Amino acid sequence: QVQLVESGGGLVQAGGSLKLSCAASGRTFSSNAMAWFRQAPGKERELVAAINFNGGRSYYVDSVKGRFTISRDNAKSTVYLQMNSLKPEDTAVYSCAAALSIGLPLTERFYDLWGQGTQVTVSS
Numbered sequence: 167q168v169q170l171v172e173s174g175g176g177l178v179q180a181g182g183s184l185k186l187s188c189a190a191s192g193r194t195f196s197s198n199a200m201a202w203f204r205q206a207p208g209k210e211r212e213l214v215a216a217i218n219f220n221g222g223r224s225y226y227v228d229s230v231k232g233r234f235t236i237s238r239d240n241a242k243s244t245v246y247l248q249m250n251s252l253k254p255e256d257t258a259v260y261s262c263a264a265a266l267s268i269g270l271p272l273t274e275r276f277y278d279l280w281g282q283g284t285q286v287t288v289s290s
Contacts, residue, residue, distance in 0.1 A: 168192030168279060170262050175284030178252055182288070186247040188262030188281055195243035196220070199265045201277060202236060202247045204258035204286075211274065214260070215247060218270045225272055230256075252288045259283040 174186040186202065201216035215236035216225045224236050235248040245262055261284075263277035271277065 170264060170279055170281035172260065172262050172281045172284040175260060175286045177287045177289065180252060180254055180288055180290050182252050183248070183250045184252065184286060185249070186260055186262075186284060186286075188245045188247075190243045190245075190264060190279075193264070193266075193279065195264075196240040197266060197268075198279075199267045199269065199271055199276075200236075200238060200245040201263050201265070201271075202245075202260055203263060203274070203277075204256075204260045205283075206255075206258040209258075211261075213272060213274065216270055216272060217245065219268050223270045225270060249286070252286075254288045254290045256286060257288050258286060260286050 172188045202214045203211050205211040217236045233251045238245045262281045264279040265271045265276045
């Protein structure tokens with residue numbers, strides 16, 4: 167069964183940190199670009215960060231640059247999102263996604279496998 171399972175969400179105060187993990191199974195992890203998306207209540211889902219198949223390239227939305235870091239461990243079939251200096255506006259459901267690509271897709275439609283999402287809440 168092909169699936170992505172996120173963990174690491176929770177409640178944190180502004181200025182704090184969280185590390186999200188996404189474990190993949192059922193598909194050759196190293197053949198996939200991976201990404202983290204988020205969706206806040208009443209807002210559209212947005213791409214937060216993406217990383218290519220070997221970790222050599224990454225992308226961040228402007229609002230998280232310098233605060234979030236995406237990384238991957240292909241031996242563990244896991245992608246991470248380290249989130250520092252969290253702000254209340256980072257509150258959202260965070261989902262990881264996979265795309266069968268050696269590039270770095272930045273468009274949601276290229277991601278065909280999704281996790282169930284994990285809630286991140288940042289209190290002020």
